[in-house]
Amino acid sequence: MTQRDDTIAAIATAPGRGGIGVVRVSGKALSPLAQALLGQTPAPRHAVRAAFLGAHGAAIDEGIALYFPAPRSYTGEDVLELQGHGGPVVMQMLLKRCLELGARLAEPGEFTRRAFLNDKLDLAQAESVADLIEAVTDSAARCALRSLRGEFSAAIEELVRQLIELRALVEASLDFPDEELDPLDHADAQGRHANLVYAIETALAKSRQGSLLRTGLQVVLAGRPNVGKSSLLNRLAGEELAIVTAIPGTTRDSVRQAIHIDGVPLNIVDTAGLRETQDEVERMGIARTWREIGKADVVLLLVEAGAGVTKQDLELLERIPQGVKRVFVHNKIDLTGSAPRLQRDQASTSLYLSAKTGAGMDLLRTELLSVAGWQQGAEDLFMARERHLMALRQAEQHAARAGEYFSRPELFAEELRLAQEQLNSITGEFVADDLLGEIFSRFCIGK
Numbered sequence: 321m322t323q324r325d326d327t328i329a330a331i332a333t334a335p336g337r338g339g340i341g342v343v344r345v346s347g348k349a350l351s352p353l354a355q356a357l358l359g360q361t362p363a364p365r366h367a368v369r370a371a372f373l374g375a376h377g378a379a380i381d382e383g384i385a386l387y388f389p390a391p392r393s394y395t396g397e398d399v400l401e402l403q404g405h406g407g408p409v410v411m412q413m414l415l416k417r418c419l420e421l422g423a424r425l426a427e428p429g430e431f432t433r434r435a436f437l438n439d440k441l442d443l444a445q446a447e448s449v450a451d452l453i454e455a456v457t458d459s460a461a462r463c464a465l466r467s468l469r470g471e472f473s474a475a476i477e478e479l480v481r482q483l484i485e486l487r488a489l490v491e492a493s494l495d496f497p498d499e500e501l502d503p504l505d506h507a508d509a510q511g512r513h514a515n516l517v518y519a520i521e522t523a524l525a526k527s528r529q530g531s532l533l534r535t536g537l538q539v540v541l542a543g544r545p546n547v548g549k550s551s552l553l554n555r556l557a558g559e560e561l562a563i564v565t566a567i568p569g570t571t572r573d574s575v576r577q578a579i580h581i582d583g584v585p586l587n588i589v590d591t592a593g594l595r596e597t598q599d600e601v602e603r604m605g606i607a608r609t610w611r612e613i614g615k616a617d618v619v620l621l622l623v624e625a626g627a628g629v630t631k632q633d634l635e636l637l638e639r640i641p642q643g644v645k646r647v648f649v650h651n652k653i654d655l656t657g658s659a660p661r662l663q664r665d666q667a668s669t670s671l672y673l674s675a676k677t678g679a680g681m682d683l684l685r686t687e688l689l690s691v692a693g694w695q696q697g698a699e700d701l702f703m704a705r706e707r708h709l710m711a712l713r714q715a716e717q718h719a720a721r722a723g724e725y726f727s728r729p730e731l732f733a734e735e736l737r738l739a740q741e742q743l744n745s746i747t748g749e750f751v752a753d754d755l756l757g758e759i760f761s762r763f764c765i766g767k
Contacts, residue, residue: 327353328426328434329418331411332766338406340383343414344766345423346431350398353421354387357402362387372402372414380413381405395431396438429763433756436748443748443759444473444708450763451534451703459583460533463703467530472702475523476746479715482519483740486512490733510726517719520739524712527704528693534703536578536585537692540612542640543622544632548651551675552622553577553590556684581685584694589616618645618691620684625650625658625672645691649684651675662687708746715742 327347333340345353354361362368362385371379383404393399404410419425429450436446448467455461466472489509541549557577575590591609613619619640623633629648640646648670653660660680663670671687673680702708722735 327423328430329415329423330426330431330766331415332401333406333411335408337408340403341406341408341411342766343402343404343411343418344426344431345400345402345418346393346395346397346426346434347423348390348397350387350400353418353423354385354400356421357417358385362400364389365392372404372417374413374417375420380417381410391438391440394440395434396440397434426765427761428765429760429767432763432767433760436756442470442473443756444476444746445470446748447705447759448472448703449767451705453764453767455533456536456578456585457533457580457583460585460703463530463533463701466700467703471700472527472704473747475526475702476743479516479519479523480740480743482512482516483719483736483743486516487733487736487740490729490736513719513723517716517723520712520716520719523702524709524716526700527702527709527712530701531704531706531709532584532692532694533701534705536587537688538587538589538615538617539688540589540591540609540616540619541622542591542609542613542619542636544636547622547624548675549590549622550575552620552649552651553588555675555678555681556588581689582694584689584692586688613644614641616644618647618688620647620649622649622651625653625656647671647687647691649673653679711742711746715739718742 325348327345327350329343329345332342332344347353351361357373358368358370359373360368360370362370364387366386368385368387370382370385372381372383372385374380381404383402386401386403388394388399388401390397402414404414415425432441432446432449435441436443441449445468448464452461452464452468455464486509489512541552543549553575556579558579577588577590579586579588589612591612621633621637621640623629628650633648637646646668648668650658650670650672652674653672654674654677658672660674660683661672662683663672669687671680671683673684675681704712716739718735718739722732722739725731725735
């Protein structure tokens with residue numbers, strides 16, 4: 321990111337043609353730019369119809385101008401929004417005029433970064449802006465909006481408040497070593513500590529659920545040729561995405577489809593059948609299958625219900641990485657007359673269904689949500705990112721470790737301090753510039 325005190329401009333609407341396009345400008349003292357571009361400085365927070373003027377006074381376009389003087393704006397600086405006709409040529413001409421008047425092209429996420437630096441948003445709220453834009457389900461959008469409104473930040477701040485109160489209680493004994501804490505204070509510290517650990521665990525659980533809404537579950541369909549992987553993909557997607565034939569090796573490459581189950585996004589990957597082959601193209605597809613399996617959250621290992629789990633299937637199972645969850649899917653029960661069912665034992669989970677008829681598909685959908693750790697009816701989730709989860713996990717570890725040091729108040733206090741540091745990093749109270757650059761570089765330009 322470059323200077324904070326210069327003027328930036330960007331097209332804020334999506335590429336392509338539209339009824340309306342928006343160019344956004346932010347900086348200090350935008351009145352001269354507005355005068356040159358509009359012939360006036362619009363009244364604050366009033367929509368003004370105006371001609372957008374070029375360098376020689378000829379109109380580039382006509383539209384609506386909105387002026388938000390600092391600090392009552394999205395970025396905390398002066399902001400000028402120009403709403404014109406949404407053709408790409410018109411938008412580029414208008415942006416070029418803003419650059420001629422001294423603005424520079426904004427970098428990805430720079431408007432929101434300035435909002436964070438000017439204390440209009442904390443870091444968790446700023447990240448939720450991008451999450452709201454990128455939400456792929458209604459549940460994800462609602463979750464991101466709650467974070468944008470500050471619910472996640474408020475929960476983190478409450479944890480920090482509890483930490484500060486507990487630290488104050490403990491550090492009093494360090495500041496006044498000649499005065500021992502009475503038994504009531506000691507019991508109070510233990511009770512507060514237990515409540516704190518529970519509160520962090522609760523926040524972490526809600527954050528894991530919200531993270532699932534953001535990233536989705538990676539599900540790979542694997543197995544030998546002709547066990548029905550492509551048929552299962554088509555059934556899950558509700559449309560004919562993959563070619564289904566009785567010829568082994570029909571699927572040569574991975575076929576991907578995003579679906580939603582109860583608002584939870586799942587990324588389904590149909591893969592080439594796993595077998596020994598001399599066909600060079602099929603071998604390349606099989607190599608890609610193993611790469612997809614290595615990146616999966618869960619592998620559905622398909623087998624034919626009539627044949628059951630064969631030696632070849634067990635050999636395939638052995639090659640699946642240990643950290644990847646796996647479910648045996650016994651397909652084609654329509655050929656055996658079996659009823660749909662789910663069986664669990666200590667070693668494996670087996671699900672019996674028919675991709676052809678749809679029997680047992682509800683069991684599969686429920687099992688996928690269970691594998692993901694999704695709990696139905698959750699309405700107070702936090703749209704967490706991986707860095708939030710890492711910070712919460714580390715805060716939980718430090719808080720739990722503090723409980724081992726009740727008899728060593730200096731170590732108890734230090735673990736609490738480290739836990740507080742981790743929580744503060746979520747809202748951005750303590751954050752490195754390089755982390756800010758990484759976060760905001762993933763935003764779209766104009767936001």
